[in-house]
Amino acid sequence: MSSLLVCEGVTKRFGGLVALNNVSIEVGKGEILGIIGPNGSGKTTLINVISGVLLPDDGRVIFDGKDVSKLKPHVRVSLGISRTFQGSRVYPYLPVYYNVALSARSVYRDPEIARAKTNWALTVTKLIAEAVELPINLTPFKLRMVEIARAIVTNPKLVLLDEPFAGLSAEEVEEVIKIINKLNNLGVTFIIVEHKLRYLMKLAERVVVLNNGIKIFEGPPSEAIKDREVIQVYLGGGVS
């Protein structure tokens, strides 16, 4: 299996705080990688570094054989890296349709293709009925869907999801998982950040565990729950 994304010794500091400490990960094409860790362990920061929202202080991000460490976020999107934000970020005063279509339009030159792709993304996420609504009128679940639609509309090779299940009911989580599986079957690679390991058991073949910005475990989720250090980190929080 050839790797799609390689992070080599990524380090990110905020003042004195080391949010990521020499973290290296590798993700294969078509894989679903889970990233877990307690609050403040650096998961979101890792997503920010991969998507280019933050630049690493040290280390490299290599995507599809190309060093993207210094590229701006929108360039990475056009190369095939998409992301969602923790807690759903949308343009509150633009209709759902434009929330999705603007990303499509910035990647595809041809307006007809952009439009068709937008319709496809809205269909996959079951948002056609809400296309004219403003995000401020939507439920948290639908907002999450808007974010996912926006992330997949640019034809990504790699999608980074930051806590996609947070605040959703069990059925809603199933819906999100279905979409992830569907796209994964089409060959899209995922990195899924989750606070809780439970949801990743079904999805990810492999998880990385972060604690205080350090990678403390890498392997199948079934082994993660047996690992002593991981259990220790989660003591009180609960692994499952």
Next chain:
Amino acid sequence: MAFAKPSIKRRLVRYVPSITIMVAYSCIPLLGIRGFWLDVLTRANIFALLTLSLDLYSGTTFYLNLGISFIAGSSAYVVALLYRYLGMVPEYSIIPAIAVAIALSTVIFLPSIRVRGVYFSVLSLLLPLIMVSLITSQPLSLYLGGEGGIPLPSLFSSYARMLPPRERIPFLQLTWFYLTTALTIVAAVLSYKLAYSNFGFMLRAIGQDEELAEASGIDTTRVKLLGFLVSSTLAATAGALYAAIRPPVTVDVLIPANTLVPPLTAVILGGMGTIIGPLATNYITIVAYELLWDAIGRWRTIAYMLLLIVLVILKPQGVVFHIYLKLRKAIATKLSSVTWR
């Protein structure tokens, strides 16, 4: 949901109201309105360009480009200086002046457009004021006209001289009115198209969450720069026309109270980013302003400012919904006009 594009006939029907308004406005001189009020409308046309400039960029991104006074002022001064030093009359100098003003404002504002909204806005407000003190103090006042300004022949005055003296001023007033009306109509149509195009929505997206826009694929620097350029072009055109129609060119064009506050009021009162609202408000407020002169005289400036404060505090963003309603139908058409795999 088989849904064809609207027929040509239906699309024409949609444009009937706006075309009617444009034609009616162009017919105003035929009603016998001349002299002072025609001048007021000509000035309102020029201010309409400033209003469009402000609404297109600041109304969508919420980055206050308070520098429209600077841009308009620079192009006015270039028109004046080209006459003073090269003998170029406004007929020829308007276009080079616009180009120079755009280049100048881009060089100065580019670093702050890239960075942060706050710095950009403060810089853009204070810059024209610095220009004023530069122009009115030694030694530059000798070259830039100082307090008295720079005299120049007004636009088309060489043609007017061929007419008998009594017909000259009416001819000029009418020509200026039609010229500025035509330019304003073109600018308004283009601004409207742009504000409601994908590009316009990208500007709005940047205004609502710039980090998200960048992270979801929009080249925010490029979009902001392009938006700024279009906006600058409109402001520079207004400035050059103002110089050519109302000489001499004095520091008055640079003073934000004169050239920034009226468009800003129109944009906020009319609904930020809607183009039509600010445009209509521009004409209403300018005519009202003239009518108010008799009633409250110099207090009108203060009345304007108080109105601005009250408006800003009372209705921060109610206008957004106007855009939204307008979009419902457009989106429905887009969704149904394309098939996908």
Next chain:
Amino acid sequence: MGELEYILLFGLFHSVTYLVFSLGFSLVFGVARLPNLAYGSLYVLSSYLAHALSSYAGLEMYWAVPTAVLLAGAVSLVVGELVVKPALKMPVSVFITTMAVAYIVEEVLNMLMGLRPVVLSLYPGTSSILGIAVSNHWLLVVGVCILMVISLTIFLLRTSTGRAIRAVAESWEESMRLGIDPLRVLRVTFLVTGIYAGVTGVLLAPLKAMTPSAGWSPLFAAFAIVVLGGVGNLIGTVVASVIYGLLEQAVVYFLGGGIARVVPLLIVVLTLVVRPQGLLGRGE
């Protein structure tokens, strides 16, 4: 070298006044997250008030001046309460409202007092420093300004209100978690900074011609200093004020007062090109 000493001396004198003025501006910028564009008009207002109180109300100068300064503080407080606080939700609004206040003050002064500059009386006498004759008024200005800077520093570092101001400038959310009411802090900040702008105004009014629009130029200087020194950065503001004052006097001396007005512009543009967070500011 007479001229070098001249530039150094008057450059430093000006630096101290700029420091007092921009400390206030920086404080509001830090707490409200936005520049108070009406700040320059407080500078003008206090000298007009001092003038009016002494020549129309017949007050002695040493009563008129402090009264005018306190009134400037009060006006600042009112501006903060009526015009800034309700507009905080949308950043654009604060710009517009404070700018409108600045123009209202300017226009009212224009109508009441005309364009003729207002001059307050100078503190009498001259002294000699480094062989240069200096008006005693300048010594008074410098003395008062240094006192103001020291008391502000003590206020910010040692008092609980001062600490609250710094906490709010650091982060609104964090300070709220600590039980601080940012809106109360905002009120105090507007009062204090109004006084600082007012003091600079009455001190400089005898030295500079005070016209209704005289507030914009120091406002731009303060903006340049804050961009250069970093928002809410005390040491940065001190260093930037010194750089600014010396640079300005050097340009005035060699190239003339007109050209000197572009100094702030050059500083702002260059700083933004080189280091967006401010030359001496902290990183993001």
